[in-house]
Amino acid sequence: MTKLRSRLAAGPYMAWMIIFMIVPLLLIAVFAFTTTAPFDRDGNRLEEEEAALIMEEELAEWEENEVPLEERESAVVEKTVFTVQNILEVNKYMPTMLNSIWMALVATVICLVIAYPLAFMISRMHFVSQKMMLMLVMLPMWMNFLLRTYAWMTLLERNGLINRFFGLFGMGPFEMINTQGAVILGMIYNYLPFMILPLYSVMTKIDNTTIEAAQDLGASRLSVMLRVVVPLSVPGITSGITAVFIPSVSTGIISRMLGGGTNMLIGDLIDLQFLGNAYNPNLGSAISLVLMVFILLCMSITNAFDEDKEGGMLL
Amino acid sequence: MRKLANRFYMGLVFLFLYIPIFVLIANSFNASKSRTVWTGFTFDWYRKLFHNETILKSLLNTLIIALIASVLATLLGTLAAIGIYNMKKFTRNLVINITYLPIINPEIVTGVSLMLLFVALKIELGYVTLILAHVTFCVPYVILNVLPKLRQMDNNLYEAALDLGCTPPMAFRKVVIPEIMPGIMTGFLMSITYSIDDFVISYFTHGATSQTLPITIFSMTRRKVSPEVNALSALLFVAILVIMIIMNVSEMRKLPSDQRRRAAKAEKKGGRA
Known part of the structure; x- marks a missing residue:
């Protein structure tokens, strides 16, 4: 009895979940597979040109007879029809999508390379220092990512601080902002803590005695790393990779701020279809759908690597 | 070396x-x-910042929306966690998997999908849609923080309270709530943080007059030179620093001193590796 009643406590959330989580995703799928097409009043599909011609004639006739606005009834009606055109059209943007994936991959690999030694060093530190270092890692993360990215705009500018620094040695100025490198740098800067934290939380569980045992058995420093630490930190590596790759591949703002519109990413594409000049929610939904499926696939691949399902949880 | x-x-x-x-x-x-x-x-930029109507208004918007959305998300999420905890295995796993969706999904997809929903339902974009959107992406964090606390809870405690004459609602209030309180608080704090910080989802669900701070910051960074943004960043950084230090110090204090010493000793012993 109490069990049944407490199950009802989830009722409001279930309703919320259906309305605000499931239905919106279904809407994306619906929009991705539909488009609006002109029909006549009898329900026959019209060609675009045909419809335009009819509407033109209608308008001329209405103007001539001075038909008031509310009495104008067009012979052409817009109807929503099923189509795969949007999905096929996503193909046209394949270069942008591949570019996004490539840049996110580069950023993820660099993050892993930077974060791995750092996380290991932190995990071997004194208990109190560990806490301090973690705070230092997390602190920048708490600043809004727009401000963090804006900070790099200042540094990378043509007459920004980095170029002035190089100028002291008679070098440069280098073209840094509005390049692909700047966008990747922005991704690394923004998402590096997402790599450090899961790595750290797995590594801190590796007991020092395990490492000492390997050393006592004659393992070199390198083989201790490769054969003990790395295998034990696999869950952290996989969750770090997902935590960096997913936001990197779907970001649109970093590229707009640091890439100056020259390096479009998937996020920019979607944005353009919904709020930009290229207004076309159907195509935008199709791109979103493709992105979503791609990311769910990535997740299931990394999950397959992850034997210990709860290891290195960041969220 | x-x-x-x-x-x-x-x-x-x-x-x-x-x-x-x-x-x-x-x-x-x-x-x-x-x-x-x-x-x-x-100090000019700070003075200008405090006279900038747009920034102050969007700051107020951000705080109000974060507070309302987090309270709603915490209520909804805590109830949901209790319900989910008592569900049969199949439904429980299904609901938990769906709950993960807004966390796994790219923010831009969540934002766009909610925008489509609001347009389809003909809800005017503004405060209401912002709050609905924020509750939606905050609830999962509450649920995922409260559920583990429920699992850790000893069920016998609740039954003992009933045996000792508590009515079920009373036992719930006196036994279950205190047990899961840390999870509820973490969920609430995470909700506030994510809500204040959110840009992408707000960007797709805000109206013309309901700008939040991140949206205002975004439009300011579009106009290349805006030193007020620097002043704002500095203030936010100091605020965050202070909060972090307070949180860490209180956490350190909470550890009993002998446990701290033991942890330190264990560290020292293994520190040579």
Whole structure:
């Protein structure tokens, strides 16, 4: 009895979940597979040109007879029809999508390379220092990512601080902002803590005695790393990779701020279809759908690597 | 020698993480509008910041929306966690998997999908849609924080309370709620943080007059030179720093002193590896 009643406590959330989580995703799928097409009043599909011609004639006739606005009834009606055109059209943007994936991959690999030694060093530190270092890692993360990215705009500018620094040695100025490198740098800067934290939380569980045992058995420093630490930190590596790759591949703002519109990413594409000049929610939904499926696939691949399902949880 | 190299490496990474922020803060005191030439010390940008109606209004918007959305999300999420905990295995796993969706999904997809929903339902974009959207992406964090606390809870406690004469609602209030309170609080705090920080989802669900702070910041960074943004960053950084220090100190205090000593000793013993 109490069990049944407490199950009802989830009722409001279930309703919320259906309305605000499931239905919106279904809407994306619906929009991705539909488009609006002109029909006549009898329900026959019209060609675009045909419809335009009819509407033109209608308008001329209405103007001539001075038909008031509310009495104008067009012979052409817009109807929503099923189509795969949007999905096929996503193909046209394949270069942008591949570019996004490539840049996110580069950023993820660099993050892993930077974060791995750092996380290991932190995990071997004194208990109190560990806490301090973690705070230092997390602190920048708490600043809004727009401000963090804006900070790099200042540094990378043509007459920004980095170029002035190089100028002291008679070098440069280098073209840094509005390049692909700047966008990747922005991704690394923004998402590096997402790599450090899961790595750290797995590594801190590796007991020092395990490492000492390997050393006592004659393992070199390198083989201790490769054969003990790395295998034990696999869950952290996989969750770090997902935590960096997913936001990197779907970001649109970093590229707009640091890439100056020259390096479009998937996020920019979607944005353009919904709020930009290229207004076309159907195509935008199709791109979103493709992105979503791609990311769910990535997740299931990394999950397959992850034997210990709860290891290195960041969220 | 090796220790020195380690220190150097850590120093480099932290330099990378902090230099941009320090440059922003330094520039907030720079009299020149140019971000690279230092012409003198000034508090002007701070004064201008506090007279900037748009920023103040969007700050207020952000705080109000974060508070309402987090309270709603915490209520909804806590109830949901209790319900989910008592569900049969199949439904429970299904609901938990769906709950993960907004966390896994790219923010832009969540934002766009909610925008489509609001347009389809003909709800005008504004405060209401922002709050609905924020509750939606905050609830999962509450649920995922409260559920583990429910699992850790000893069920016998609840039954003992009933045996000792508590009515079920009373036992719930006196036994279950205190047990899961840490999870509820973490969920609430995470909701507030994510709500204040959110840009992408708000960007797709806000109306013309309901700008939140991140949206205002975004439009300010579009106009290349806006030193008020520097001042704002500096203030936010200091605020966050203070909160972090307070949180850490109180956490340290909470550890009983002997446990701290033991942890330190264990560290020292293994510290040579």
